[in-house]
Amino acid sequence: MFLEYFVNLRDFFDKGGVVLFAIFGVLTLMWILILERLFFFLFRLKDVHAATLRDWQSRGDKSSWKAHKIREAMVVTMRLLANKRITLIKTLVAVCPLLGILGTVTGMILVFDVITITGTGNARGMAAGITKATLPTMAGLVASLSGLLCAVRLERAAERAEEKLMDELQISTD
Amino acid sequence: MKKIPSLIGIATLIAAACPLFAQSSATTNLDALLERVEQNKILESKENEQRIQRFLSQQAQQKELLAQAKAELAAAKDLSIQLKNSYDENELTLADLETQRENEMGDLGEIFGNVRQLAGQFKNIVSSSLTSSQFPGRAQFFADLGESKALPTIEELNKLWFQILQETVESGKVARYQAKVVNTDGIESTQEVVRVGTFNALNSKGFLDYVQETGQLAELAEQPKARYTAPSIAFVEGDSQSVVIDPSQGALLQAFANTPDLSDRVNQGGEVGYVIISLLCIGIIISIYRWITLTLVQTKMKAQLKDLSKAGSNPVGRIIKVFQEYDRPDVGVETLELKIDEAILKETPKLESGLSTIKILSAIAPLLGLLGTVVGMIATFQSITLFGTGDPKLMAGGISQALVTTVLGLICAIPLVLIHSFLQGISNRCIAIIEEQSAGLIASFSEKSAK
Numbered sequence: 001m002f003l004e005y006f007v008n009l010r011d012f013f014d015k016g017g018v019v020l021f022a023i024f025g026v027l028t029l030m031w032i033l034i035l036e037r038l039f040f041f042l043f044r045l046k047d048v049h050a051a052t053l054r055d056w057q058s059r060g061d062k063s064s065w066k067a068h069k070i071r072e073a074m075v076v077t078m079r080l081l082a083n084k085r086i087t088l089i090k091t092l093v094a095v096c097p098l099l100g101i102l103g104t105v106t107g108m109i110l111v112f113d114v115i116t117i118t119g120t121g122n123a124r125g126m127a128a129g130i131t132k133a134t135l136p137t138m139a140g141l142v143a144s145l146s147g148l149l150c151a152v153r154l155e156r157a158a159e160r161a162e163e164k165l166m167d168e169l170q171i172s173t174d
Numbered sequence: 175m176k177k178i179p180s181l182i183g184i185a186t187l188i189a190a191a192c193p194l195f196a197q198s199s200a201t202t203n204l205d206a207l208l209e210r211v212e213q214n215k216i217l218e219s220k221e222n223e224q225r226i227q228r229f230l231s232q233q234a235q236q237k238e239l240l241a242q243a244k245a246e247l248a249a250a251k252d253l254s255i256q257l258k259n260s261y262d263e264n265e266l267t268l269a270d271l272e273t274q275r276e277n278e279m280g281d282l283g284e285i286f287g288n289v290r291q292l293a294g295q296f297k298n299i300v301s302s303s304l305t306s307s308q309f310p311g312r313a314q315f316f317a318d319l320g321e322s323k324a325l326p327t328i329e330e331l332n333k334l335w336f337q338i339l340q341e342t343v344e345s346g347k348v349a350r351y352q353a354k355v356v357n358t359d360g361i362e363s364t365q366e367v368v369r370v371g372t373f374n375a376l377n378s379k380g381f382l383d384y385v386q387e388t389g390q391l392a393e394l395a396e397q398p399k400a401r402y403t404a405p406s407i408a409f410v411e412g413d414s415q416s417v418v419i420d421p422s423q424g425a426l427l428q429a430f431a432n433t434p435d436l437s438d439r440v441n442q443g444g445e446v447g448y449v450i451i452s453l454l455c456i457g458i459i460i461s462i463y464r465w466i467t468l469t470l471v472q473t474k475m476k477a478q479l480k481d482l483s484k485a486g487s488n489p490v491g492r493i494i495k496v497f498q499e500y501d502r503p504d505v506g507v508e509t510l511e512l513k514i515d516e517a518i519l520k521e522t523p524k525l526e527s528g529l530s531t532i533k534i535l536s537a538i539a540p541l542l543g544l545l546g547t548v549v550g551m552i553a554t555f556q557s558i559t560l561f562g563t564g565d566p567k568l569m570a571g572g573i574s575q576a577l578v579t580t581v582l583g584l585i586c587a588i589p590l591v592l593i594h595s596f597l598q599g600i601s602n603r604c605i606a607i608i609e610e611q612s613a614g615l616i617a618s619f620s621e622k623s624a625k
Contacts, residue, residue, distance in 0.1 A: 065507040066617035073614020091595035095588055102584040109577045116570045117429055
């Protein structure tokens, strides 16, 4: 059964050409990064949050200029941790459709190669190039869409983590 | 009769020569003339009479000749009738013999027609077949046999049969033989050639092309890729049992030679293509430089953040120096903050320099690709205006430019976008550290060291 899927996949890549491999590589990288972020938000975030909160609570001085700066530094440390690689994920999401277009144009070049060699009569020859033009576009869009929602959700999660920490690190007014 | 004008001429001569006594002698002269004309008339009538006498005397002789001619005519007519009869008789005999021959020939007529047709068809096969490089001069025999009106002889029929059988047998063989090969410089030499059926001929340099017009083998101007030629050359050398053949008998090899390689493709992009490639090079050079400097700064900063006691020569170190200088009880908090902000403002441009250039390059590249597309389409439409749409190959140049520049634009933009995002990430993190984090960390460090 897996062999069957493998054969189908291999046919798909054969039809789509080299650009599909590039899209596949970008998609894999994107999802590795997304899963890593997901792991961070689900398991690591709680510990980091609790540790930072404990550090702040253990401080005596919570109102001086230095205390303000230290609090700011804690929030920024959390932001840097939470936002790590999210920009890269968003860039990869943006690159996928570009790769799709690249595949389209290389496919069209193939079509015109066929026209140059055999004239416009060879519809079968042209069809291979047209497949190479359309499959990467579709793959690029699907890959991009699959990552787009995750990228937006991760960004929101990072923002919320920062805001939550900012709320809980209270400055004493005395 | 000829005498009359001369007489008149003499008369006028005399009249012109002697105008003085014309009046007296003119009448006598004219009378003499008249007299002489009279005499001539008599003479002529005499001659006429003599002629008539002569004709009358010959009349009998003429009649005799006429009778003789009539007799000859009658004899000829008799002969004519006689010959016509014999012609008709011969015609009948001929028709008889014709039907007799046809009866005796039976189906042979059809067979000879088939032989001619077969020879004509086989001439085309033989002249385009690769085996002709091994057995030259066969096409002429088939051409003669196909066009001749005479009945083919037994020898010719046997030869036809033998040649067809030979072609059939040879087309299934891998043969080694000496043949004349024209190399790419046009120089002819006899060398060993390996023929694989009727598909391909090979020599030690690779595939050969059979030129039908000259009946010679020619080296290809451009051999296909090494992974196709290498096993075939090894096969010619006798090192290998496997061989790559072109089942289309040379058409695929030609197509391989015509397929543009990478440098051809890049050249199709034209000036716009070169501009895009140079932009990519500039972008990559800037990226590499920025990546090296940013990584150096980042590692130094990280080391500095771990050990805040000694201020090094990096952004965080310089902020620590400012902090150490102004963190005194006699300096107000506002002054300290202002000084730190000032130090931070000095550091940020260094971290961000060059990144906007990479971003702009990544944005310009697809636009240039679009420009190339439009330039190519203009070229295409110009060629349509000049030559019409009849020949797709004339339009192909512009279309290739249009597509290749788009591809180049994308190929240039995609890595630059990724690189920009990567470098921007590093630089943003560094800026966040020096702008917001460093002050707090230094503050907590100074608190701890004060205790």
